Amino acid sequence: MNAMTRQTSTLAIVSLVAGILGWTVVPFFGSLAAVICGHMARKEIRLAPDRLEGDGLAVAGLVLGYLAIAMAVLAVIAVLLFxxxxxxxxxxAASTN
Known part of the structure; x- marks a missing residue:
């Protein structure tokens, strides 16, 4: 019997790496790439579950990407409010003088 091995989705790996880079080197663009590639990877894995794996990597990339984007939005709101x-x-103070 010849067992078919499943390949890890390249998009899932790219999503995870971009998510990590989004927290370190390229904050906004890395996070955006992580979210886009993560969604594309999950769709790709759903369409070919017998051939591809790596859904956990894609989810991790999505979480890192969305968290970094949310933190950036909160930081902008905090700066504007301050x-x-x-x-x-x-x-x-100027009008009371």
Whole structure:
């Protein structure tokens, strides 16, 4: 009997690597690539489950990508709120003098 071996999806590996790079070297673009490749890998694996594996790698890439994007959005909101509040405070302090 000749047992067929399953190959790890290249897109799943790229998703995981891009997710790691999204947290270190190329923050936004790595995270975006991780999310896109992760979704593509999961679809590819679903369409050929007898030939491909690596769904866990794709999910890990998706999680890393989405978390990095969420953290970036929260950081932008925090900066806008801080400087917006600071500008409002300074405008209020200037108007009371």
């Amino acid at each position: 400087f917006g509040g600071l500008a409002t405070f300074l405008a209020f």
